[in-house]
Amino acid sequence: MPSVKRKFGDLGEKMAEEYLIKKGYRVIEKNYQKPWGEIDLITKKDNVIIFFEVKTRDKKNVEHYSAESAVNKDKIRKLQKICENYLLERRCPLNQLWQIDVIAIAIDKGTMKAEVNHIENAVWERPY
Secondary structure: OOOHHHHHHHHHHHHHHHHHHHOOOEEEEEEEEEOOEEEEEEEEEOOEEEEEEEEEEEHHHOOOOOOHHHOOHHHHHHHHHHHHHHHHHOOOOOOOEEEEEEEEEEEEOOOOEEEEEEEOOOOOOOOO
16 A cells, blocks of 8 residues: 555646646656656657656645755766666667656645646756
8 A cells, every 4th residue: 555655746746747738748658667766757748758757745844845855966867867768768769859857746735736846957958
């Protein structure tokens, strides 16, 4: 049975997915996993593959610990490795445009309303 923390994270991922669909992204895969990490959402928009790391926090704790701060140097290295692995596994062309974005979700547990912060190309300037 999933933990409370896992269920809360799943809720954030669902909210992120709904947000992205409304913004014109096409979800092509969810929760792509390898032993060294996971990508929460993989989308495509304007011929670019966009990998999403989704971080969900309780809104009352955001001041003390932002979701964005969880994407540190170690996490970035893991994200880059798993994204490159995905592209190789799916035999994407070498010139495939791609990037890694972060979606930070702050949920008010009382009202279940969320604030979404979409940080585009969060890992580097331009990977292409």
